[in-house]
Amino acid sequence: MTDRCEETLGVGLLCEGQHDPGVPPAGLRRSPSGVDGLTTEHLIINMGPQHPSTHGVLRLIIEVDGEEIVAVEVSVGYLHRGIEKLAEHRRYDAVGTLMDRGDYVSGMMGELAFALAAEQLMDVEVPRKAHWLRSLASELNRLASHLVWYGTFGLDTGAMGQFLYAMREREALLDILEALSGQRMMFNYIRPGGVVADMPLGLTEQIRTFLSTFDTYLDEYHQLLGGNEIFQMRVKGIGTIDRQMALAFGLTGANLRAAGVDFDVRRARPYAAYPELDFEVPLGTTGDAWDRYIVRMGEMRQSARMIAQLIDGMPEGAFTAKVPRIIRPNAGEAYASVESSRGETGIHLFADGTEHPYRMHYRGPSLFAAQALEEILPGHLIADAVMIVGSTDIMLGELDR
């Protein structure tokens, strides 16, 4: 091991050799191991792709000794739809529909990443109002996405009540997003050049009504789940991803910030209206599942704060730039990323001057989090595995593309 250190993400130094993963999880041993002359057979269990709490179609091949996990292999690809390839045959204004189906719980952020990448290659000045509407849509969507995470994380622990409470707030949010974009989940609202439509009349009031109760509800939710002694017993100290490991695995979003790394794309590489907004980035300390829970709960509070600022200061003007009906960006290469609900969602775009992208690469945060599972799960119990997968908030639609 050398002592070479390199800067990662502009936020810290990652030195080779500092993070020694120990016994690599490379593959399963698939053989019984003897203990004190007694042979105890290890069991290999397929958790998923059909399992109540793998949040989609994640497949974990787990080798267990009793209930304790010895090794894990993460098997992905069950939801592969070829989004990157399909994008090569879509016009630029239609790729957003694919991005919606990538990370389908926070579609706005995916659309925004693509629009930002395409705009780098277009001669276009995005109006200020479009920036603000994009931020508004992103933050509303982030709340909706985090509420799904909150609800399903509770379900993973076996608590049922809070899931439906979270769905009540999400329903109000989806109504707002539907009023804004015409769709509840598959928005295709943010396009290269701006957004599709202005805010409808009365939406400001609708959002204000939502915000007037949201903070109280959020306290209630935190009390209901985080305030429960059993939940704390279950979550504290499991699935620890420390700073070095988080950087080594390229984690972003709440999973990285829970380890205490202060990196948020909204602040590190500002886009849309974020430079003009006042918000904090919640940080954790140890990087265990409890910290990830706390960070996401804090993010929800910040998102609500930002939404209030966005509707108060919404500028006048056009909601989209003048873009040609058929968009033909200049030939070239562009990378743009946004802070989605799960971390840095980036689009690496190659344009060849035609109306279709030549190649689009989709950098989703869940793939990186899923890789980290192979290392953090061994040593925990099966019941913990479910919680840890839930706490990393991976989204299979985006992981498998």
Added chain:
Amino acid sequence: MSVFAISALKVAAALGLMLANGVIMIYMLRKVLGHLHIRLGPMHVGWKGTLQTVMDVLKLLTKEDITPRAVDRWLFRLAPAVVFVPSLMAYAALPFSDTWRVTDLDTGLLYTFTALSLVPIGILMAGWASANKWSLLGGMRAAAQQIAYEVPLLLSVLPIVMLVGSTNLGTIVEAQQGTLLGVVPRWFIMNPLFWPTFLIFVVAALVETNQTPFDLSEGESEIVAGFATEYSAMKFGLLFLSEFSNQFIVSALGVTLFFGGWTLPWLPHSWYAAVPILGPAIFITKTYLGIFIMMWIRGTFPRVRIDQVMQLGWQRLIPVSLVWIVFSGIVIKVWS
């Protein structure tokens, strides 16, 4: 009528009660959970969805009964019966009133616990026979936790037995008659000596009946459906039914031991003889209140992890209940 005919009638009555109780409790569970979850629960089949569970039972009866190829056929078929029969047996000693009971056993308390403790054998059988790794884990968890909690369950109620001097459930109820100062019932729950007893009893009872937060043997978010994963149709129905039935029995035991059984202290004794249905009605109402609290817990609490359950059982509840037996023994001796 001959002795056999009477016995047969009593068994039929217990069976009918068990089935009716299953149907009522499933409806109640759906409604209680529904309202706890800001939704309505079943609303469409029958008035306020009352016929929903009836239709579900019909569905279970007519569904295809799938037996996977790899299972151990005999054990697989036997397991639901081994789970079901003990929970039916447990009804025998429950005193619904001073006359309404299947049999007046002097060892009623021990008998009921014995019947309940047979259930995990069936669950372990189901888990093993299913030839499914999730089922196996569920069966193992069930066996581990139920063995760990039978001990504190039985130990916790010993102070009551010491005070009453009998394990006959009817005698225990009769020991709780009358009021203090004309208002406060002389139920054992009102006696500070039995408060730790009651807490241990509640925890152990929740574990024994696989209720949240201790529903590890079929924790659906972890091990799919645990021991019941491979069961379908009425075999699953029996497993399901006995779980509800066990819940009823534990709640009934709690009512008998701590809440005065079939009596209310404010009613004159002659009423129970005049209106024979009064005792059972009070008893069942109290029991369902207990079940409601179990459902309330189920609607809100997360699940405990297996090692935490075992630690709580072996390291906390058993020592505490042993110490409490000694302490309450001394108190009872000094008092009398």
